[in-house]
Amino acid sequence: MEKLQQTATERRRLTRNRIYRYLYEAPEGHSKQEIADHLALSLPTVHQNLSELMQADLVRADGVQESTGGRRAARLCVAENARFAVGVSVSAQHFRILAANLRLEEIAYRKDAHEPTTDPAALGVQLAAALERFLTDFGLNREKLLGVGIALPGVLNAARDRLLTAPTLPLDSPDLQPLAQAIPYPTVFRNDAASGGYAEWFARTDADSIAYLSLEDGVGGAVLLDGTPYTGANGRSGEFGHICVQPGGLPCRCGRQGCLEAYCSSARISTDLGITVEQFFAGLEAGNLAYRTLWADYLQHLAVGIASIRMVLDCTVVLGGYLAQYLAPHLPELRRLAAARDPFDDTADYIRLCHYPKHAVPLGVALPFIQTFLAEL
Structure with a gap:
């Protein structure tokens, strides 16, 4: 009997999740009748589940739809600010802290x-204090916080839970638990470039799989196959920065x-020239002639x-990281240079610029916290 009750409860949860996800995937909203028709559910079932979602402040009414001859139906949407997650990009001298809603x-x-x-515990104490200031200063409700992701x-x-190598973030110990223990919220650790790639895949509708190339102080990346990160046998997939592009070079x-x-x-x-980007x-x-010469060499090696x-993965290559915001005027030339090295593609249209040039990481x-919430609701 208990097992049957559990099965019925899970079935109800899955129905509620289907309705919520249908609304989530339609920012413009839907009426109850549209939900019922699309998901092949009865109107009473849709009404009951929507009532529960609205009572939980997860779904909201957003005006009415255009009239089709009768009474105009209410348009229902996901309450995107009902929950939020925090992402932190950590460098040797800065925390970049961002709060994102459910979309x-x-x-x-x-x-x-x-x-x-160089002490993970001390770094955790500093991060915890910065995080609390951030939440307070922006008036963010801690009860709605799903968790804190930390990109390294x-x-x-x-x-x-251990940092195997990090040339730009030298820590005395690879153990990340002392850092996590300082944060009083659910916490996950991820590679920074892979995190940027994950955000880019989530934002795109034109590619099933992507290689994300992050161009910042370091060069890294990620491989996402149908949205699933491919990390490799040793967690080093996407370390594109260490492809050799000039034997015996710099x-x-x-x-x-x-x-x-x-x-x-x-x-x-920038740093090597004593100037900013x-x-x-x-x-x-x-x-500036010297800058033009350097930039031509930069594009050649890129x-x-x-x-x-592209030759190895045969998928869309998305250029991200801080430098991506400057690349649009140079994209035709970059594509020309890449196509000259590709025996199968004479346009290199597979090279795309990122959706999030500044805060992808x-x-x-x-x-991950948002996707878990969406899956388990």
Whole structure:
């Protein structure tokens, strides 16, 4: 009898979830009759489940639909701000903290400096304090917080509780539990570039699988096959920054030479020149000859890396990270250079710019909590 009750309860939950997900996938909203017709459910069943969802503040009325001759039906939508998740991108000197609602829309963002430390526990204390200030200052209801995702610039183990390597975030211990224990909310750890790729896949409707190439201070990425991250046997899939694009070339922080990261990180056009990225592109637009020469070399090596990724994975390549916001004027040239290295494609239209050029990483690391909520509701 108990098993039958559990089965009936789960069946009701699945029906409620179908209705909620149908509304979730339609930002413009639907009427009760449309829901019933599309999902082949009775109107009383739809009405009962919608009543429960509205009582829980998960669904809201959003005006009425256009008249078809009779009484206009109420338009129902998901209450996107009913819950939120927080994503944090951690670097050696900053926390980038973002709150996202159930549609992965940014509702608050802040970049906070922190004291550099090699102690995971001390880093956790600083992050916990910054997080509480963030929630308070933006008036975010902690009772609606699903969890906190933390993106790190390094390779994690399969259990995602140890940092195997992180050249730009040196910690005395690879154990991430002391950091997690400082956060009084559900917490997950993810690789930063993979998180950016996860957000991009979620936002796209034109690709089943993507290779995401993140261009920031470091160069990394992610491979998502039908939305599922492919991490590889050792959790290092998507480490595109260490594709060799110039044998014996520029030194890389990994200790090798000629890596894509050595040629295409933001450091090459800013830190190495003693200027900001914004100053570089302003000078490039103004016709600075030295900048134009450097940028031509940058694009050449980026094209080599992209062509290699395409040859191996044969999927859409999405360019993301901070530098992506500057790439639109140079996309035709980049595609031309990549196509010249591809025996199968003479346009390289598979190269796309990202949907989230600025905050993809914290959005992506918040996403697991949102997807879990959507699946388990």
